Amino acid sequence: MHCGLIAMMILTTACNQRANTYFEKELTFPTLLTSDQKVKLSAYVVPTPRQLEWQQLELTAFIHFGMNTFTGREWGDGSEDPKLFNPTNFDAEQWVSTLQGAGFKMLILTAKHHDGFCLWPTRTTRHSVASSPWQNGHGDVVKEVKEACDKYNMKFGVYLSPWDRNAESYGDSPRYNAMLVEQLTELLTNYGEIHEVWFDGANGEGPNGRVQEYDWGRFYHVIDSLQPSAVKAIMGNDVRWVGNERGLGRETEWSVTPLQPDINEAIINENIRLNISPTAEDLGSRQLIEEAKTIYWYPSEVDVSIRPGWFYHPEQDHQVKTLQELVDIYYQSVGMNSVLLLNIPPDTRGRLHEVDVERLRQFGAYINTTFQNEKITDGEDGWKARAGASKEFNVLPGETINTVMLQEDISKGQGVEEFMVEGLIEDQWVALAEGTTIGYKRLVQFDDVSPSMIRLTISKTRDIANIAKVGAYYAPLLEDNRRERKLSDISADAWQMTKEFPLTVDLGESYSIKGFTYSPEESRESIFTYRFRVSENGTDWKEISGGEFSNIKNNPIPQRISFDEAINARYIQVETVSGVDGGTPSIDMKQIGILTN
Ligand code: FUL
Numbered sequence: 001m002h003c004g005l006i007a008m009m010i011l012t013t014a015c016n017q018r019a020n021t022y023f024e025k026e027l028t029f030p031t032l033l034t035s036d037q038k039v040k041l042s043a044y045v046v047p048t049p050r051q052l053e054w055q056q057l058e059l060t061a062f063i064h065f066g067m068n069t070f071t072g073r074e075w076g077d078g079s080e081d082p083k084l085f086n087p088t089n090f091d092a093e094q095w096v097s098t099l100q101g102a103g104f105k106m107l108i109l110t111a112k113h114h115d116g117f118c119l120w121p122t123r124t125t126r127h128s129v130a131s132s133p134w135q136n137g138h139g140d141v142v143k144e145v146k147e148a149c150d151k152y153n154m155k156f157g158v159y160l161s162p163w164d165r166n167a168e169s170y171g172d173s174p175r176y177n178a179m180l181v182e183q184l185t186e187l188l189t190n191y192g193e194i195h196e197v198w199f200d201g202a203n204g205e206g207p208n209g210r211v212q213e214y215d216w217g218r219f220y221h222v223i224d225s226l227q228p229s230a231v232k233a234i235m236g237n238d239v240r241w242v243g244n245e246r247g248l249g250r251e252t253e254w255s256v257t258p259l260q261p262d263i264n265e266a267i268i269n270e271n272i273r274l275n276i277s278p279t280a281e282d283l284g285s286r287q288l289i290e291e292a293k294t295i296y297w298y299p300s301e302v303d304v305s306i307r308p309g310w311f312y313h314p315e316q317d318h319q320v321k322t323l324q325e326l327v328d329i330y331y332q333s334v335g336m337n338s339v340l341l342l343n344i345p346p347d348t349r350g351r352l353h354e355v356d357v358e359r360l361r362q363f364g365a366y367i368n369t370t371f372q373n374e375k376i377t378d379g380e381d382g383w384k385a386r387a388g389a390s391k392e393f394n395v396l397p398g399e400t401i402n403t404v405m406l407q408e409d410i411s412k413g414q415g416v417e418e419f420m421v422e423g424l425i426e427d428q429w430v431a432l433a434e435g436t437t438i439g440y441k442r443l444v445q446f447d448d449v450s451p452s453m454i455r456l457t458i459s460k461t462r463d464i465a466n467i468a469k470v471g472a473y474y475a476p477l478l479e480d481n482r483r484e485r486k487l488s489d490i491s492a493d494a495w496q497m498t499k500e501f502p503l504t505v506d507l508g509e510s511y512s513i514k515g516f517t518y519s520p521e522e523s524r525e526s527i528f529t530y531r532f533r534v535s536e537n538g539t540d541w542k543e544i545s546g547g548e549f550s551n552i553k554n555n556p557i558p559q560r561i562s563f564d565e566a567i568n569a570r571y572i573q574v575e576t577v578s579g580v581d582g583g584t585p586s587i588d589m590k591q592i593g594i595l596t597n
Pocket residue numbers: 074075200201202303310551554
C-alpha cells in the first residue's frame with residue numbers, strides 16, 4: 001500500500017500529525033499494519049520544532065557547581081551547612097565566554113543537585129544560596145549565569161534533581177511534588193527563556209530509604225506551559241539519556257524508538273515487554289519496531305564530564321581529558337546522531353580551572369578548523385535517496401581526506417539503515433567506510449587518502465531517505481598524551497587474602513595509608529555502600545572510612561577515597577554493606593588499591 005494512503009488511514013488514530021505524511025514526535029500504529037508497513041511508517045516520525053532546534057545545537061555544556069564543589073563530594077547527603085558554599089571569585093561570564101569560544105551553544109546548570117542545595121534564593125527551602133555567606137546571602141547563581149548566557153547569545157538550561165536528600169518532605173509524595181512544582185515554577189518564570197530542563201534519574205535511597213512517587217505529568221505540564229521552547233530531558237520525554245557517562249554513542253543510533261522514560265505503570269510495563277531501557281544496545285531496529293505499539297521521536301544526548309567526576313576536585317586537575325579524548329567523544333556523540341553535553345565543573349573560586357579552559361580552547365579550535373575546511377563540492381545539494389542509490393562528489397584537487405560527514409534532513413524523519421562510502425583512487429573505486437544509521441549527523445573516519453572523487457551509496461533505507469549534506473574533511477592526527485592515574489601506590493605482589501567475607505588482606509608489611517581505591521568490574525555488581533577497616537595485627541580493627549561510592553552505578557569509574565589523616569596498618573578489610581542493585585556483592589583483592597602518597 002502506498003505510504004500516503006497508510007498515513008491517511010492513520011490520521012484518525014495517531015496524534016500530532018503534521019501535514020499528511022509526517023507524525024510529530026509520536027505514532028501509535030493501527031493494529032492492521034504489517035511489519036513492513038510499520039517499519040516504513042517509522043521513517044515518517046519527525047521531531048517537534050523544539051527537538052529539532054535542540055538537535056541542531058550539537059555542542060552543549062553541563063556545569064556541575066554547588067555544595068559538592070566545596071565539600072569534595074560527588075553526592076552530598078543534604079546535611080551540609082549552607083555556609084560552606086562560598087565561591088571566592090565567582091565569574092559566570094568567564095564560564096560562558098570560554099564555552100562560547102569553544103563552540104558550545106547551550107549551558108545547563110545544576111540549579112539543584114541531589115543534596116537539595118539551591119543555587120537560587122528559592123522560597124521553598126532555606127537550604128540555598130540565601131543562607132550562604134556568598135554575597136552576604138544576596139547572591140543568585142542562576143541569575144548571574146543566565147545573564148551571562150544572554151550576553152553571549154548562549155542558550156540556558158536547568159538541572160533540577162528530583163531526588164532531594166535535604167527536603168524534609170521528600171518521600172511524602174504530594175507534599176514534595178508540590179515543592180518541586182514550586183521550584184520549577186520559580187526557575188521557569190523568573191529568569192527569562194529556558195531551553196532545557198534536565199531531570200536526572202538517579203536515586204540512591206536504599207531499601208529503607210524514602211520512596212517518592214513523582215507526579216511527572218504535572219511537572220511536564222508546568223514546563224510545557226511556562227517554557228514552550230524547552231526540551232525535557234532524561235526523565236523528560238523529549239531528550240533521551242544515551243545510556244552511559246563515558247561519552248559513547250551507539251554505532252546504530254535511531255532517534256525513533258519505542259522507548260519512553262519510566263514515568264508511569266503503563267510505560268514501565270511496555271518497556272519491560274519490549275525489554276528496553278536507556279542502556280539497551282538496540283532501541284530502534286526493525287525487529288523492535290515490529291513489536292512496538294507506539295514509537296516516538298526520542299533522540300539521544302551524550303553526557304560526559306571533562307574530568308573523572310561531575311564536580312570539581314583539585315586532585316583531578318591532572319585528569320582533565322586530553323584533546324584526543326575530547327575529539328574521540330565528539331566523533332562518538334555528535335558524529336553518532338547525538339547531542340554532546342560536556343560537563344566542565346567550576347572550582348571553589350567559581351571559575352573554570354585554567355587546565356579545562358585551555359583544553360576547551362584546543363577542542364574548539366580543532367573542531368572548527370577541521371570542519372570549516374570542506375574538501376568536496378556540491379555536498380549541500382539535498383538528495384532523495386532510494387535504497388541502492390549512489391551519488392558522486394568531486395574532491396578538491398590534491399586534497400587528502402580522512403573523515404566524511406553525512407546528514408539526513410530529520411525534519412522529514414530518519415530513514416537510512418546502511419550506507420557505504422568509496423573513494424576514486426587511480427581510477428579504482430576503493431571502499432573507505434561503511435555504516436548503519438545516519439540521522440541528524442554521522443561522522444566516519446578512515447586512513448588518509450587523496451581520491452579525486454567520493455561516492456556515497458545508501459544501501460538500505462526504511463523509505464526514501466532525505467540526504468541533506470555530504471562533506472569530507474581532513475582531521476589532523478593528534479598525539480595522545482593520556483595520563484593514567486595510578487590505582488595503587490604499593491605493589492600487590494606480597495598481598496595475601498586472609499578472609500573472603502569481608503575481604504581481608506594482609507599487605508605483607510605495615511604502611512602509612514592515606515586512602516584506598518576501588519575499581520568496579522563490569523561482570524559483577526558494584527558496591528554502593530561500604531565500610532573500610534585497618535589493623536596492625538590482624539585482630540584489633542579500626543573502622544576509618546565508610547559511606548557510599550556515589551554515582552558508581554551510572555559512572556563505574558575507579559573510586560578514590562582519601563582519609564582525613566594517614567594511618568599505619570598492615571591489614572585492611574573492605575566490607576560490602578549494599579550493592580548498587582540491592583545485593584551484597586563480593587569483592588576481589590585486585591579491585592582494591594592502597595594510597596600512600
Ligand atoms: C547522574 C548524577 O547522579 C550525577 O551526580 C550527575 O549529576 C550526572 C549528570 O547524573 O545520574
